[in-house]
Amino acid sequence: MKITDFIYYIFILFIVAACSGGRPLQLRETPLEISSEPIEKGLAPIRDIQMYYEIHGKKDGVPLVLLNGGGSTIEVTYSRILPLLAQNRKVIALDEQGHGRTTDRNVPVSFETSAEDVVALLKFLKVDQADIFGFSNGASVALNIAIRYPKLVRKLVFASSITKREGAYPMFWNFMKNATFENMPQALKDAFLKVNPDPKKLHTMYEKDAARMRNFKDLSDKEIRTVGIPTLILLGDRDVPKLEHAVEMVRMIPKARLLVLPGGHGDYLGEAIMSQGKDRYPELTSALVQDFLDSP
Template identity: 90%
Template sequence: MKISKIPYYIFILLTVASCSSGQPFQLREVPSKITSEPIEKGLAPIKDIQMYYEIHGKKDGVPLVLLNGGGSTIEVTYSRILPLLAQNRKVIALDEQGHGRTTDRKGPVSFETSAEDVVALLQFLKVEQADIFGFSNGASVALNVAIRHPKLVRKLVFASSITKREGAYPMFWNFMKNATFENMPQALKDAFLKVNPDPQKLHTMYEKDAARMRNFKNLSDKDIRTVGIPILILLGDKDVPKLEHAVEMVRMIPKARLLILPGGHGDYLGEAIMSQGKDRYPELTSALVQDFLDSP
């Protein structure tokens, strides 16, 4: 990991093999820019917040739910890969509590409360079962959904996150001790303000995300081992989570698979904040993730 990128990687986390079904894998020739307009979007009344959501792609089938990284919006985390995923399936994307267009509530933000918000949104949309793709903090939320509501989740993609404090490098926790709003990359601030032009809400979101990671609590091995669904552990080879931690998870979860792709935190998604739009990482990641989701 390059030292110059450490603050960005750390904030995303705080704010943070092949999965083949037997068919030969080939990258398709695709247009240089694929876009996806939502077929439905709105604010769902979820307990004491209004949760922003979008539905893309097909109108039926088992939906794929996308959970954004901490400090991010749908657009920051998934703008490049979402249109690729929506070509073949129904995709539901959302902004977490206090992020982007979703309102906030009193009290802290936690992985547990955000997991229950996701469950409530799926109930609102009358979804009985879904696949979930969570990135960074969104992956921690997704895993909590699977543990707390196992019948609701068919398959899970756990991308670039941790279940234990020791799963991240010591430099992450050292940075967290003195992290400030000024450390948040300007690109993330701009992305938030583009969809929610309230600087105070942006600052509050940062402070709550920072507190969530400073107070990060390990998931118990017992809870992790209860995950009986197929799960794809996905990360970059220069990511924030340790590769050893991903291997540990794969060995602990009966139906887990491991996929390691080149790059750092979010590179394989073509995250808007990092990508220059010149690589094919999102296409590669999309194809491998969909292969995992479509496999028996």
């Protein structure tokens, strides 16, 4: 191993230890098998759509809101980590506009409109303040909420996303430029059709999500620096966002911390399209995220 590689891995271990609040993490020898049934679920009338939501875990306390990646459902992004998070807290999960069980509107899907939808859902559920955990496109939605409604968000987990086009590798943008419905991962198609068996709606969702990324607009440094809440920047060491971009965000957000875990986009969540369900990444990620949420 080169000395530079050794220093890099020591750096990663230091980050993990720092986020754990000084308490040793003990993982089981085999993956933890936990299931979670929602204590409440339904369709909420939100800004001219019917938004599907689920509530898991405890009835009281500051809820943790989970926002999915693009093209995904609750099950695709969070099925393995949600039960772990719901053991000790109230968790609210939802499907974005046109995704899964949530209806669509005759306008493009955007980070800004989805942020307004989430805010409206929390108002519908009588939630005055929440922690928000967004993955990929969901993280961009979560950051928009934190910027526009700073009093609504107590803590933010910004996972595997970017604030500027240069934050992702050129090969990602080249792929998006030439992406078609045919090369959309089959696992995402199957997950959508499992909860919404309408191929036309699946195709529409894909086209809107692809257009959103092709038209991605940078956030200004000024906007990013307005985020004054504790923020955990989370990504894999082989993720779509560049590690340098995550470091830049940590330097701009006054109360930000950085957590880098081994793997690619969604590996640390046990995301359905990435994981075979045999690893313990979700348990590790859940422990570190909850330590961050529970810290002063």
